[in-house]
Amino acid sequence: MSKYVFDTEYDLVVVGGGASGKMAAYIAKKEGDLNVALLEKMEKTGGSSIYAEGQAAFNSIEQQERKTPPKETGTAFDHYPTYKEGYDRYMDYSHQRANPDVVRMQVYNTAETIEIMRGLGIKYTGVMIYAYEQQNELNTFHRPDGLGEHMQEVLLRATTNAGVDIFTSTPAKRILMEDGKVVGIEALDSDGNKLTIGCKAVILASGGYGNNPEMVSRYSAWQHRVAFYTYQCVELQNTGDGLKMALECGADTDNLGALMMVPCARGKQLTAHTNAAGSQPILWVDRFGKRCANEEMALSFMNAGACVAKQPQGIVYAILDADTVQYLTEDGSDIGLGDFIEFKQKLTRLQTELDQDVADGVAWKGDTAEELAEAIGIDPATFAATVAEYNSYCDKGEDPLFFKSKKYLRPVRKAPLYAINMAPSILVSTGGIRVNGDLQVTNINYEPIPGLYAVGLEASGLYGDNYNLDVPGTANGFAHASGRVAARHVIKTLKG
Numbered sequence: 365m366s367k368y369v370f371d372t373e374y375d376l377v378v379v380g381g382g383a384s385g386k387m388a389a390y391i392a393k394k395e396g397d398l399n400v401a402l403l404e405k406m407e408k409t410g411g412s413s414i415y416a417e418g419q420a421a422f423n424s425i426e427q428q429e430r431k432t433p434p435k436e437t438g439t440a441f442d443h444y445p446t447y448k449e450g451y452d453r454y455m456d457y458s459h460q461r462a463n464p465d466v467v468r469m470q471v472y473n474t475a476e477t478i479e480i481m482r483g484l485g486i487k488y489t490g491v492m493i494y495a496y497e498q499q500n501e502l503n504t505f506h507r508p509d510g511l512g513e514h515m516q517e518v519l520l521r522a523t524t525n526a527g528v529d530i531f532t533s534t535p536a537k538r539i540l541m542e543d544g545k546v547v548g549i550e551a552l553d554s555d556g557n558k559l560t561i562g563c564k565a566v567i568l569a570s571g572g573y574g575n576n577p578e579m580v581s582r583y584s585a586w587q588h589r590v591a592f593y594t595y596q597c598v599e600l601q602n603t604g605d606g607l608k609m610a611l612e613c614g615a616d617t618d619n620l621g622a623l624m625m626v627p628c629a630r631g632k633q634l635t636a637h638t639n640a641a642g643s644q645p646i647l648w649v650d651r652f653g654k655r656c657a658n659e660e661m662a663l664s665f666m667n668a669g670a671c672v673a674k675q676p677q678g679i680v681y682a683i684l685d686a687d688t689v690q691y692l693t694e695d696g697s698d699i700g701l702g703d704f705i706e707f708k709q710k711l712t713r714l715q716t717e718l719d720q721d722v723a724d725g726v727a728w729k730g731d732t733a734e735e736l737a738e739a740i741g742i743d744p745a746t747f748a749a750t751v752a753e754y755n756s757y758c759d760k761g762e763d764p765l766f767f768k769s770k771k772y773l774r775p776v777r778k779a780p781l782y783a784i785n786m787a788p789s790i791l792v793s794t795g796g797i798r799v800n801g802d803l804q805v806t807n808i809n810y811e812p813i814p815g816l817y818a819v820g821l822e823a824s825g826l827y828g829d830n831y832n833l834d835v836p837g838t839a840n841g842f843a844h845a846s847g848r849v850a851a852r853h854v855i856k857t858l859k860g
């Protein structure tokens with residue numbers, strides 16, 4: 365007899381209504397006919413998954429039908445990757461930090477998502493790389509029509525129609541355990557009253573802790589700079605609740621502190637043309653006015669995020685002159701940011717946005733390097749010397765300092781000159797709860813905690829210290845696949 369009195373009972377409670385949670389709930393109901401409750405903290409389900417533009421898969425039906433990837437994307441890979449290439453890339457990119465069981469789960473199970481979503485009516489408009497001209501990327505990025513938002517609408521409909529009970533505005537608070545096993549969960553209902561649900565298994569699909577500044581500060585490798593972070597461009601409630609609940613049950617963590625981080629013009633959104641301009645391979649200087657990187661690495665925006673985060677106070681000033689403003693406006697961007705800013709998109713709002721940002725004091729303008737430095741508040745002599753040196757490399761077509769390719773060497777000469785303040789911006793956290801290949805949460809001895817699972821961004825195992833854009837769509841591919849694999853393990857455990 366349980367010591368708890370339950371208000372209601374289910375076989376399975378899923379915490380979080382993003383891609384991973386909805387996929388888990390849908391499969392548990394459809395394939396196992398389990399009684400499933402899905403608790404979502406926000407008024408609507410979707411989470412960060414509505415922003416995802418595509419998902420990774422290996423050997424999918426879309427890849428098989430297309431046979432070869434589009435050539436114009438500019439990757440070194442002329443074929444769709446094999447399971448082995450996927451596996452090796454995750455392990456190599458993470459310097460063996462990734463969990464082989466989780467990686468194997470990912471490469472073998474992501475293709476099924478494409479089949480399921482096609483069956484539910486999703487059409488895929490492309491299978492490619494994410495950032496055009498990034499040589500290292502594998503062609504894994506499956507881009508659905510209507511992107512993540514549409515995928516999540518379709519999955520919500522399927523989950524509801526399958527008969528899952530979805531409770532919105534109902535945050536989960538605490539997992540209830542007896543004799544080392546999950547027996548229930550405590551939540552707050554939409555009126556703020558305590559709700560105690562009995563269940564045999566809980567799947568934590570609550571999206572990591574990327575929106576919890578205190579946790580980012582505590583765990584992140586960049587913690588000493590966290591005061592300077594901008595907290596992303598989207599409003600979410602991924603505040604580490606799943607991690608907290610799992611830790612209370614004796615869960616181990618894995619690679620805690622890894623983040624999906626991008627550079628973003630401070631205070632702006634990903635779609636801003638000033639943000640797009642600042643993310644180009646133009647001159648980047650630190651807060652002392654010194655050049656700080658081969659700006660070409662911004663082709664992988666995760667690397668660019670790390671590059672900005674490691675600068676003093678997490679500050680990079682992206683510098684452009686009137687010629688570059690004209691180039692980006694008329695010829696378009698050299699680097700795209702997925703669908704937020706497409707490759708070669710003309711930044712037609714750039715001049716207007718720059719004028720507004722200068723007026724608002726978040727970007728700066730000057731007719732000379734010295735004048736611009738004074739406007740920003742950095743040492744004019746140092747900055748002028750940096751610009752002069754950089755311009756000499758542009759003239760020679762050779763960059764002996766950082767080895768940037770000639771085609772990205774754009775001088776900073778024609779007035780007016782502008783500076784855009786790029787800051788590290790967290791999209792989501794990527795390290796978290798330790799799991800095994802069935803997505804069971806494990807303790808410090810790597811033993812599963814009976815009845816407890818973590819999926820999507822709550823589960824760790826695919827990454828090293830940075831998000832792996834070499835395999836584009838990894839997080840969203842993982843969210844769907846991990847939800848499904850966890851649900852099937854619950855079915856097997858409960859039904860044999």
Ligand SMILES: Cc1cc2nc3c(=O)[nH]c(=O)nc-3n(C[C@H](O)[C@H](O)[C@H](O)COP(=O)(O)OP(=O)(O)OC[C@H]3O[C@@H](n4cnc5c(N)ncnc54)[C@H](O)[C@@H]3O)c2cc1C
Nearest residue numbers: 380382384405411412413416417536571820821837839840
């Ligand atoms: C702007 C942006 C763009 C992205 N683009 C891509 C992309 O193109 N490709 C890619 O692979 N990845 C992308 N990602 C990463 C994306 O987050 C993952 O791909 C994935 O979809 C996450 O799914 P999830 O189910 O783990 O989490 P989420 O979709 O974030 O879902 C978590 C849910 O849990 C809820 N929740 C939190 N706490 C509780 C609680 N206590 N009780 C109940 N519910 C709770 C949240 O409200 C949320 O709805 C992007 C992320 C962002 C922010």
